Amino acid sequence: MAEAGVTPKRDLWGSFRPYLEKESLAAFFLGVSSGFPFALLAATLTTRLAQEGIEKATVTAFTLAFLVYNVKFLWAWVIDAVTLPVIGRLGQRVSWMIVIGFLAIAATINLAVADPRQDIVWVAVSAVMLGTAGATFDIIIDAYRIETLKPYQLGTGSGMSQYGWRIGAAGAGGLALVVAARSDWTVAYAVCSIFALPAMLTALILGEPARHQKQAERRSLVEMARAIADPFSEFFRRNGAWLVLLFILVHKIGDTLANLTFRLLFEDLGFSNDEIAIYDVGVGFWALIIGVFVGGIIYARLGLKKSVLIALILMAVSNVSFAALAAAGDSNLGMAAAIGFENFASGYGGVVVVAYFSALCDLRFTAAQYALISAGASIVGRLLTGTTAGALIDWIGYVNFYLLTTVAALPGIVLFWWMMRAGLVDDAMGTAGTRPAPEDA
Numbered sequence: 001m002a003e004a005g006v007t008p009k010r011d012l013w014g015s016f017r018p019y020l021e022k023e024s025l026a027a028f029f030l031g032v033s034s035g036f037p038f039a040l041l042a043a044t045l046t047t048r049l050a051q052e053g054i055e056k057a058t059v060t061a062f063t064l065a066f067l068v069y070n071v072k073f074l075w076a077w078v079i080d081a082v083t084l085p086v087i088g089r090l091g092q093r094v095s096w097m098i099v100i101g102f103l104a105i106a107a108t109i110n111l112a113v114a115d116p117r118q119d120i121v122w123v124a125v126s127a128v129m130l131g132t133a134g135a136t137f138d139i140i141i142d143a144y145r146i147e148t149l150k151p152y153q154l155g156t157g158s159g160m161s162q163y164g165w166r167i168g169a170a171g172a173g174g175l176a177l178v179v180a181a182r183s184d185w186t187v188a189y190a191v192c193s194i195f196a197l198p199a200m201l202t203a204l205i206l207g208e209p210a211r212h213q214k215q216a217e218r219r220s221l222v223e224m225a226r227a228i229a230d231p232f233s234e235f236f237r238r239n240g241a242w243l244v245l246l247f248i249l250v251h252k253i254g255d256t257l258a259n260l261t262f263r264l265l266f267e268d269l270g271f272s273n274d275e276i277a278i279y280d281v282g283v284g285f286w287a288l289i290i291g292v293f294v295g296g297i298i299y300a301r302l303g304l305k306k307s308v309l310i311a312l313i314l315m316a317v318s319n320v321s322f323a324a325l326a327a328a329g330d331s332n333l334g335m336a337a338a339i340g341f342e343n344f345a346s347g348y349g350g351v352v353v354v355a356y357f358s359a360l361c362d363l364r365f366t367a368a369q370y371a372l373i374s375a376g377a378s379i380v381g382r383l384l385t386g387t388t389a390g391a392l393i394d395w396i397g398y399v400n401f402y403l404l405t406t407v408a409a410l411p412g413i414v415l416f417w418w419m420m421r422a423g424l425v426d427d428a429m430g431t432a433g434t435r436p437a438p439e440d441a
Helices: 012-020 022-041 043-051 056-070 073-081 092-113 120-148 151-182 185-206 221-236 241-250 253-259 262-269 273-302 304-328 332-359 363-376 379-408 410-422
Strands: none
Touching: 012 022, 012 151, 022 043, 022 056, 022 092, 022 120, 022 151, 022 185, 043 056, 043 151, 043 262, 043 273, 056 120, 056 363, 073 120, 073 221, 073 363, 092 120, 092 185, 120 151, 120 185, 120 332, 120 363, 151 185, 151 273, 151 332, 221 241, 221 363, 241 363, 241 379, 241 410, 253 304, 253 332, 253 379, 262 273, 262 304, 262 379, 273 304, 273 332, 304 332, 304 379, 304 410, 332 363, 379 410
16 A cells, blocks of 8 residues: 555645645634634633632643543544434535534533632533533534545645644634633633634535545434444454554653643743733744644655654654743743744644544544544543643652653654554555545546
8 A cells, every 4th residue: 555645746836735725725724613622621721720729630630621522432423424404404514513513602601601719510510511512523623624635635734724723722722811811711711612613614615525425324223333333343454453543542642741731830930821822822823833834844755654753753852841941930931942842843743643643534434433533642641631640740840740741752652663664554544545536536
C-alpha cells in the first residue's frame, strides 16, 4: 500500500492553493465550532473556578468533565446509522449538525447561569452536560470534515481545521475573559454560545459531503446491534490495529497532563486576566499559525510517517518550556516563549496527527471510528489530570510536574517509531486515506 499523505512536490502557489479550496475552507469553519466547548470547559472554567476561590484539587477534578469526550464512541454509531425524522430530509450529516449545534448552544447557556459559589455540584453537572453536547458536536463535525475532504486534502484540511479550532477555542476563551472582567461570567458564557453557528451554517451551505457513504436503514434489534459493532470489528480486523490503538492511547499522555494545568500555573504565578488573554490568545495564535504552516510543508515533503514522528518529539519537548516558566516565575517574556513554543508544536502536530487519524477511518463508519480514535487520544491523560494532577503539583511542584509530563510522552514516540519500521502504519490505513470523491474516481 502506498503511504498515505505523500503528495507530489509543488511550487509555492501549488502548495498554497489547496488552502483556498472550498473543502479546506469548510474544515476551517467546522474547526471554529469544534473548539469553543472545549475552551469553555478547560482554561476558561478553570480560571472562573480559581477566581471564585475554589480549591485547587476541586478545580482539577473538573477536568473529569472531559471524560465524556473519551466515551463518545459509545453513541457515535447513532450519527452514522439513525436518520432524524423531518429534518433528516436535509441529509444525514446536515440534519445532525443542525440539531446538535442547537444542543451545544443550550448547554453553554445552562452552564452560564450556574453559580459555583451557590451550588458547585450543579456547576459540575452543567459542565458534564456541556461536555456531552460538545463531544457529540465533535462527532458530527469530524465526520463531516473527513467525508468532505478528498484524500489529497487531508493534510491541508487538518491544518485548516486546526486553525479554526484554535481560533474558536482562543476566541471563546479570550472573549469570555474580557467580557467577564467587564461584566460577569454568566454574560461571558452566554455570548460565547454564538461560536456554534459557523459549523451549522457551513453544513447548510455545502450540503451533504461528497464522500459520505450512507448505511442501509437499520430496523430490527439485530441490525441495530450490527450498526454498533460493525465499525469496531472492521477496524480491529486490520493488521496492526491493536498496536495502533495502543499508540492512540499513550501518545498524548504528557501533552494532555500539561495542557490542562497551564491556567493553574498562570494564576499561581500572578498573571492577570488581560495578560493571559494577550499572551495565550495573541502570541499563542500566531505561533499556532506558523506551526500549522510548517506542518503542512513538512507533511508534503516528508510524508505522513516522518512528519508524525517529528510532531511527537516537538510536543514532548514543549512541556519543558513550562517547567522553565515555572522556575523563572512571573515573567511576561517567559510566558510568551513557553506559550509560543507549545502552540507551534501543537499547530504542527495538529496537522499531521489529525491527518493520520482521519486517514485511519473507513468511510462507511466515519463518525463511529473517528470518535473511537479521537476519544482514545487523550483519555489516559485526562483521567490522570482529573485524579492526580492537582495533588502532584502540590507534592512535587510545577517544575518537576512538567518535567514528568515530558517523560510521560516518551512511550508514544518509541511505539510509533517501531510501527514505522514494522510497516504497521500503512497496513492499518482506512479508505478515508485512499478513496477519492465520486467525481474524482
